[in-house]
Amino acid sequence: KKYVYLFNEGNAEMTGLLGGKGSGLAEMSNIGLNVPPGFTITTEACIDFLNSGDFPEGMWDQTLEKLHEIEKRTGKKYGGENPLLVSVRSGAPISMPGMMDTILNVGLNDSTLVSLIKATGNERFALDSYRRLIQMFGDVVFGIDKSYFEDIIRSVKVERNKKDDVDLDASDLRVIIEKFKELYIKNGKVFPLEPLDQLRISVEAVFRSWNSERAKVYRELNGIQDNLGTAVSIVSMVFGNMGNDSATGVAFTRDPNTGKKGIFAEYLTNAQGEDVVAGIRTPKEIEDLRNEIPSAYDELIRSASTLEKHYKDMQDIEFTVEKGIFYFLQTRTGKRSAKASIKIATDMAIEGLITREEALMRITPRILDTLLHPQIKRNGKEVKLGKGLAASPGAAVGMIVFTSEKAVEFAKEKKKCILVRPETTADDVRGMSVSEGFLTQKGGMTSHAAVVARAMGKPAVVGAETLNVNLKEESLTVGNITLREGDIVTVDGTSGEFYMGSVDLEVSKITEEALTLLEWADKIRKLGVRANANTPEEAIIARENGAEGIGLARTERMFLGGDRITIMRSMIMSNSLPERLKYLDLLLPMQIHDFVEFFRTMEGYPVIIRLLDPPLHEFLPNKEEIMNEMFSLKLKLTKSSDNFEIDSSIARLTDLNRIFQTIKNLEEFNPMLGFRGCRLGLIYPEIYEMQVRAIITAAKRVTEEGKTIYPEIMIPLVGVDNELRIIRERLEKVAKEVSGKEKVPYKFGTMIEIPRACLTADKIAKEADFFSFGTNDLTQMTFGYSRDDAEGKFMAAYIGEGILPYDPFTTVDEEGVGELMKMAVKKGKATKKTLEVGICGEQGGDPQTVEFCNRIGLDYVSASPLRIPIARLSAARSAI
Ligand code: PEP
Ligand code: MG
Known part of the structure; x- marks a missing residue:
């Protein structure tokens, strides 16, 4: 069986067998780039070795045979005069940077050292190479702690009054080498002098490093299988430390931070590989190379373009220049920032290197999040308080407030605040609208706080169960830390973490390239993309982000601002129909105003307005707060003798009592399965009738302005066709009456x-x-x-234990919920071919769900305003 491949026997497709590094070296040598001669031992040999403890049969003979071939190509002899030295490098099929081992300068011993000095005429260089070998070998093979070697170097420097490593001369290095060897003996080891022993032991050590603790942990964290194994590449050494016409460095073919075209490199002259990474000396930049070693500079520029044309992506290169000759030691697809990934993909499509479709497929939709929202700039000094669900992306800093009222008060004083609540309700929306971000103790990905935060485009961490919010004391406690109103916190809705104090944020804007990419996406996608927008302001943001209409306007949100909530409460507490109608009449012009704004903003596009949905108790104040106020008023009454105070307290108490009774009357054991949605619309027809009156009136008004609009009226929570039939009959009457002679077209x-x-x-x-x-x-x-509740209680455990593959409130559960959706599409379209079908649940902005919706033939997805770009990109990707 073939276990060993010369570089020119492999290619880029053989990553599984030759590892990333081995296949990269093979491919580079195939396309004519200058790679030092070498060969790769396969991952299969590694697996065999790890299972049996021995090299598989034939592997070592093949290795020696290829080594001989390398001797021929380089004109050097392993272990002989003009000695060939090699590096023994790990390289797994999936990149695991820095996790496994590499040994350089293998083949040096006391006698080849003399030959090397003779061949190169450079004693210091040869000694430095030798001490590096002994040092690395001791660390990698025998596990002798790195710090012991460093200590020896340091002590010799002190003894001989030398400042930096480069100041050490040949005689210093000889002392160091002797001391290194003594260190081996102290550890009960011997440095092997026989070059072939060195090679064999190095290969074994690199194989074994596949199972090192750190490699195992890395694989677990990154979901890499344990049975892949690592390949070992044996590469003839080229030296960047042979003088000032030698260098070693790393280069990206484009800037990995900004994506800007052009080489981005760091290198050191007269140095060996690990010096650049170790950060001992400050590396130089690409322009310096042009001056220092022009031939190497030219070669780098030329080959970078060859590599990009070949791999069709930005490459991350390791190189060494030996006496002016440029060598490639590695190439791989370069890691890059979110911003750079968009710029590079877009530029490459414009340059014709890849197609637009390929560009779109390269951008993971979620990275758009990091471009649209402020992000935390971590510096390692943050004091993390805890972690909840990452409910709405972005980060915000502000003072803690515990009530909506306080948030409004702070906002008036231009103070930035973070609203902290056990959970939020409709009552908190006013406070939410003036806060920078939210933090709640309870709730899941579709809880009130999460949904409202996404609609508002503000950061939210919800369901942080380690948090204890005490409203009475106005404090929050995590472990032994207690914070109070006015204390500063930072919430990061992208990661779900929250911090004490102020953490730096960085805001990046949606870039020119991202806009271009999204335009391409629009041309390719088949799914429409609408927005969940609940206020005219949200509709404007949605439109700016490219929404083609509104897929869900939750009208209940329009009853919350300013005086509206008071009128709404009076409506709910009305004892008779005439009383209720009186308050509905007050709400009517407000609804008309909002709808007019919606229609104007979304001119030419559909606007789906959903009639009232939540249980009415959601509009009433918190029961505990009412009880607290009643309690303190009563206490006041027992003490007071001021008549005016007594009268006003009694009046307030009467009011509170009425609210309290209403809350009690509306109380349900299971409100989400209770008196809400179309059930409300059926029992109190006047509410929906008012809303339809407002929709049609607004539609008429905007149509008269000469605008073409597409109103759609949506009924929530229908489970029985009769519900919809009865409501439709009633509402159509109203619509007809309001439209009058000119018929206002709308969908129902x-x-x-x-x-x-x-x-x-x-x-x-x-x-x-x-x-x-x-x-x-x-x-x-x-x-x-x-x-x-699910996410705060058991969802994490369910996912952790593999009971569920993912959170179905974030991504639609295809197997169950998805089957129901498919059935509904099929049955619905069988009855009515023209039936328009979309999705407006929170999952509608999730890339995987968008893909599913595309697959089952929906007409559009609807997502919160700031997730529109993600939905556009996801829709395009699912159409490719
Ligand atoms: C839904 O249930 O998915 C929905 C969009 O309505 P709401 O979240 O307002 O209940
Ligand atoms: Mg719903």
């Missing part, structure tokens, strides 16, 4: 968010022009998991 449709609606979608489609999957509720009801 429903959310599909109850499993029964999927099962009976054929019937429901008779009453609907469109379906929109509400996968938040659909997931909740299909799994029977509370969308507000």
